[in-house]
Amino acid sequence: MLSQQFSLSDPASQWVIVNKHRPLTPLQFVPADLAQPRVQLAASGEASLLNSTTAGAAEKLFAAAAVDGVTMTLASGYRSFQTQTATYDGYVSTRGQASADTASARPGFSEHQTGWAFDIGDGGGACSFEPCFADQPAAVWAKANAYKYGFVVRYPWMLNEITGYYYEPWHLRFIGVEAATDMAKRGIGTLEEYFGLEAAPGYP
Ligand SMILES: [Zn+2]
Secondary structure (H helix, E strand, O other): OOOOOOOOOOOOOOOOEEEOEEEEOOOOOOOOEEOOOOOOEEEOOOHHEEEEHHHHHHHHHHHHHOOOOOOOEEEOOOOOHHHHHHHHHHHHHHOOOHHHHHOOOOOOOOHHHHHOOOEEEOOOOOOOOHHHHHHHHHHHHHHHHHHHEEEEOOOOOOOOOHOOOOOOOOOOEOHHHHHHHHHHHHOOOOHHHHOOOOOOOOOO
């Protein structure tokens, strides 16, 4: 058993589960403690921010990667409801809703709005936000080590029927060191399975 339990519904909780069945509540939630981590930034404005707990953990994660000779950049962090709305609406207008739903979360349904998640880059831009990023040193290192700093690769390979998203080797989510380590040791791939929640392959 874990020593501490957290809410799965409160977006200020490090265990909040946001997926295509579970929007943020409130839908326009804004973290109260947004902060810019002292890491190598490949993002600016709100996208360079995380909630303060995640920012602190990210600093440790990036520093540990650097010790191992791996360059990691913060490619995209916090995304406000308003930004997500603009992004999603842009996809809908050019591609239609069905295609937009495969490319972008609907407003209020993105983990990026919680402040608990961010995307990494490798500083060189190779395979940025593409499946082949999985083979880049930053992603290989993160997959093997992120749990030690409280992070999980939120959308693993071949588990899109549970998470609702295809493999995103760049998208890390903070849940705390204890839970992330427990998940890794037990070989559980998704937060939905770990917390006993229903699969969320698509919007209801
Ligand atoms: Zn992401």
